[in-house]
Amino acid sequence: MAILLGAEGLHLEYPTKVVFESVTLGLQEGQRVGIVGRNGDGKSSLMGMLTGRIEPVEGRVTVRNGVRIGVLSQSDDLSPDATVGHSIVGDAAEHEWAGDPRIRDVIGGLVFDLDWDATITELSGGQRRRVALAALLVGEWDVLALDEPTNHLDIEGIAWLADHLHRRWAHNAGGLLVITHDRWFLDEVCTDTWEVHSGIVEPFEGGYAAYVLQRVERDRIAAATEAKRQNLMRKELAWLRRGAPARTSKPKFRVEAANQLIEDEPPPRDSISLQRLAVARLGKDVVDLENAGVRFGDTDVLRGVTWRIGPGERTGIVGANGAGKSTLLSLICGTLSPTSGRVKHGKTVRIGLLDQQFSQLSEIAGDRVREVLARTQASFTIGGREYTPAQLLERLGFSRAHLSARVGELSGGQKRRLQLLMILLDEPNVFVLDEPTNDVDADMLAALEDLLDSWPGTLIVVSHDRYLLERVTDQQYAILDGTLRHLPGGVDEYLRLAKERDATPAPEPTVHASDDAAEPTLSGAERHALTKEVASVERRIQKLTVQMEKIHSDMAEHDPTDYPALQRFTEDAQALQTEIDELEEQWLELSERLDG
Template identity: 65%
Template sequence: MAHLLGAEGLHLEFPTRIVFDSVTLGIEEGDRIGIVGRNGDGKSSLLAMLAGRLEPDTGRVTVRGGTTIGVLDQADVLDDALTVGGAIVGDTPEHEWAGDPKVRDVIDGLVSDLDWNASVADLSGGQRRRVSLAKLLVGDWDIVALDEPTNHLDVEAIGWLAEHLKRRWSANQGALMVVTHDRWFLDEVCTETWEVHDRIVEPFEGGYAAYILQRVERDRMSAATEAKRQNLARKELAWLRRGAPARTSKPKFRIDAANELISDVPEIRDRIGLQSLAVSRLGKDVVDLIDAGVTFPASASTPEREVLRDVEWRIAPGERTGILGVNGAGKSTLLGLVAGTLAPTSGRVKHGKTVQVRTLTQRLDELQDVWDEPVRIVIGRLRTTYTFGTGSKAAELTPGQLLERLGFSSAQLSTPVKDLSGGQQRRLQLLLVLLDQPNVMILDEPTNDMDTDMLAAIEDLLDSWPGTLLVVSHDRYFLERVTDQQYAILDRRLRHLPGGVDEYLRLRALEQTHQKAPAAGSASASASTSAQAAEPALSGADRRTAEKELTALERRMQKLAEQIDRAKHALADHDQSDYAGLGEKMKEISAREAEVEELELRWFELTEQLG
């Protein structure tokens, strides 16, 4: 493989600290490098130095003659005076860019839903991010450097970007450097991982899962490694091996070694214990949405708009659910119904008498009243202890100990809230929500401004939180890690996803094939190349047989749903000290839920065939 870029003896120093000390690296044709590390350790600075955007204090970066580097910064640098089309293709004549398959693919994948002639100034943050990505990706680059490319992108756009980068070059051509906290994206795209820590850059083979294995091995062999960090990594490796078969079926690391390392690691959550404790705290009724719908009335500038219709959702004690949907699908509206901050315009919403709902918002609302106060003063007004876990694993933690688990140093306790980093503010916000002791918690995009290590720490904390958890997140790894099931809002209705995020993406692809693509300046620019055609519908005797099976499936699923609902409500009346009896009842519920999932998969296949 040909050499593209080299860095020798890089030293970078800011007024208060040394960021890098004598770092030497190289990038070859075919490299796909993910860059990870704690916030503030220098990931973006490293990328900027290698891309020629930042000069090191000493050392040098050399680039092979003729090598081109395309860079996506975290900052929004789009010119508000431009149109969407002008920002992406500039003054290039339409017949040129429209005739280029790569350009059409980028436009279809990222901005096909945008008005080609719309002003950049009128776009949302997520739309501007997609335009910036499209502007970069339509160009020809030997090296593409991306700094947090998944920020503000939804699950679909992240999936498209991963596929594009995998097929952008042949195996031994081009190079990719990406700084991201999105662990699914790292595992999907990267073949090498660089960890930035302690003024150095340490390389690992493979994507995120392989990196976690090697880091656990490194930590086990190093007597100086902090035990807590090692245990968190081993716990995450256990989830990667046990809970994500589709991901770990790839031969990215030695399976035998991984199994040996996690042989004594228990399941990440004590589901039976948490379910029992949730029932005792909540009773049998949490929140029931019964034929609920929301329609916003017409105004002077907008017509009447139906957001949700016929939503049937009975939320159970201890339920952990992820909510998916495109921007504007109605996720916030749905969560508003659950939280009680929004009333339905049709149907009804019933809240249990003991339900206490708290929401971790994207707006840092919980911090506004303490913005100028030091962290020490803020936590000093809170409860003195907080119980995490169940049974023999239950632990009493002080707010200070919780802060430590969330990555705060003792020195930062004296820092005013307004002077904390974005990630630190987000973690303090989560702590304030937890210490308020809700029994239903809603997390709205909780991973913003978090590095991979801190995300693992938060996931570990949530594993022992005994309540009902609802999560909206574009971070696929986090969503799959902390929830046990997923739902999606599709065509204004709430739909269960037995197949998880993969099923959601399949449904969205099918949905898009049945919709006429909007014009994006020209017919060629709006033609989709990524959606797959639906299977042909059945006819004749095969169709009648399938319809009979579909009807039988729906009757069986309805019956099972009623049995599961009755069984969960019965848990509230069961002796809470009878752990063996509770365990047997939970096994029965789990068996019925597994049968429902199998039936739903068959139902999904039949509905596709029937058209």
């Protein structure tokens, strides 16, 4: 394949830091590269050098003649006084851009909800970001360099962007460089991964899952000083290998050594033990929403929400921006009262909220981190191990060198770590996370997921990060048109429902008396979606059946005179059987629709 751009011997340093020693790499036709690494290691600097926006101290970047490079940086150069429309299509007449299917697709995917005549100064930060991305994507480019393109996009927007990048160029044409912490997006879009670390750029074949496999292999061979990091990645790898086959079908390298690492690795969570601990800490009553609704003025944000949140429940909430996710969290946390229905909190409930505004840190911005930790409890137990606050902060990827920094001087990622620690030290038994992936890198996300795996309590997560939701929660709900809807098929089901909602409904056919019993014919897209949903339910039934067999095996081996333990086994088995029966009934309904 032809080279689009190449870099040779790139060296970059600042007065206090060498960012890159000597980097040589190239981007080929058809290559889609995800750039990953810790915050501050030089991902944006690498992209800046490759696109000509940063001049290296040594080395050079060569771009093939005629190659057009489009760049989305973390800040835009939109004119504050320009309108949304002018910022995207310039002075082009409406019939010119409206007749271009690609431009219509970009506008429909990113800015359909914005006033075409609004000025940039009237927009929020997230809206402005979407305008900048749309203005870039309507152009003709041979290479796109995107720095955090998924920021401020909801799950639907992220799925649209991934699909757009799939369709934008032919299979062996065009080139993509993308920096993002969204691991689902990396897996969906990228053919290669470049890890930036220690002043070098290390290439890996495949998306995020393939990168994890190869990174574990590399860490296994590395010195013992990498032990902590390796153990964390082993757990991540074990989950990936137990997930969808597509996650591990792309790599073409030897994985036997990596498989040996996880041969005896247990599942990420012991759900039954965590459930039992959660009941002990919470009792049976957590938070009950009964026909709850919230109205602001003449607008119903939420309506008819009935949800009994149980002890140990691990739930992800999805929905478009503005759908009412934060409003729902406010009801759960008790900071907002419903305008209809009611919300009831259990007597022993202690809610910890990780919000987007760093509210836990606002009053201690002038304090040093070590002073803050000194005022907390002396130790904290998680997963059967005891940690000091400093050790727990280190487990979350916080450098000890930053213990002397003032809270207000920390970076966004460091503030997020400290905020998380402050909440955990308060020992909540209900943990609510509102967009926890903001300002954190992939390593921090892996550390967060590892910590949540052993956290015994009720977990509710609102996030556009599909990977995180599927990794740490056991079920997902969506807010659609002000109502809360369970998603047995996960995020895929939500995207299908959202697409159906947004589609223009076809005219109702005339029904004659003799046609009353006629069944509508499924379209190809509907049949595909139903098939995926049936497969999802089958996988869930299989998983629960394995858990049921383990309970029966444990009961057979247990002391028959230990009546309390046998009672717990029986209750667990009954709960599993109830869920299996419900899923089998759902499977029958779906199969009938598919066969009809």
